Amino acid sequence: MSLTLLEQSWRDEPAPQLISHLLTRYHARHREQLPELVRLARRVEQVHGTHAHCPDGLADLLTDMQQELESHMCKEEHVLFPLLQQGFGARAAPPIQVMLFEHDQHAQALDKLLALTHGCTPPVDACHTWRTLYDGLQAFHDDLVQHIHLENNVLFANALNPAR
Template sequence: MNYLEQTLAQLACDIPGATRVFHKYKLDFCCGGKKSLAEAISERNFTAEQIIADLDAVVSLQPEAHDWRNASPSNLIDHILERYHNIHRIQLPELIRLAKRVEHVHGDRADCPKGLSSHLEYMHGELENHMQKEEQILFPMIKTGEYFTAQGPIRVMEHEHEQHGDSLEMIAKLTDDITPPPFACVTWRALYTGLTQLREDLMAHIHLENNVLFPATHNAI
């Protein structure tokens, strides 16, 4: 396979574990999944050989993983609801609590992520609104086979996914790319560990919808 000619979305679907490589190199495979690998790495400070070697290593080490392209749209929706919607509703309130604590205790430090708790509260509201629209409108349409009617709501969800991607970028800006400073306290480190997990989960969530579920409904029309 010529990795460089494949899109990030295709590689994420074809290669179990490829998303971990993309996280390592900070490549957006969900909202930016239509870019080829060559396009995505142009003008970046690593070589094509480096990421190709990492992808080859992933292929050799992880031969088995669930391929959601083989699942029915209904089963994929059930997985998204259980693995991502339910988890996000647990993650964000706790991250908001931790962020408020860090800002309260360490607000006088220059490296404190000031404004993070407010941003997470905004993100929580936007994501909850988005998930409810999927649960109450889009997903029932897909489950009942109303694929043509679903295309309008799908376009709205894709646009909102781009906004979620912007929110993740803001988290990165506020937190030095989610890098705790030296001697950060336990709460601060726990906050950044949780933010890293949120970023990985939300990107995987958007990837499954943008690059697997939504194309399946379009192809079924």
């Protein structure tokens, strides 16, 4: 099995260091990204609602994603991560299973986001706000994919299989 560069750089790090990275690089970042993306999406939908490529429903999807991610991240921060930081890896299997299920739900939401935005590709005649929104959506998408990947394939895998 080939490891990605991202996995290789974190595979052998202790859980507390990886968790600290996840909190600062991804949790904090998502909390910064989503309110602005919701604001921009509402603006684009309001101004360009009659445009054939307007991502109708995007602001609502992002609002739902923001609520789901906030709930998810709070569970990680207050339940799962403390268990992993204290070395209870294998005994954290039940909350890890919940997080894996929720990660699948986040991936489905990202699929909807890509479908609504034609892969985060603005129309040729898109205004600056629309282009800024799609650039931000692409960054959010990439960040969330990396975030989920690190948790699933490094943090959780190491916790459940400490000998690997």
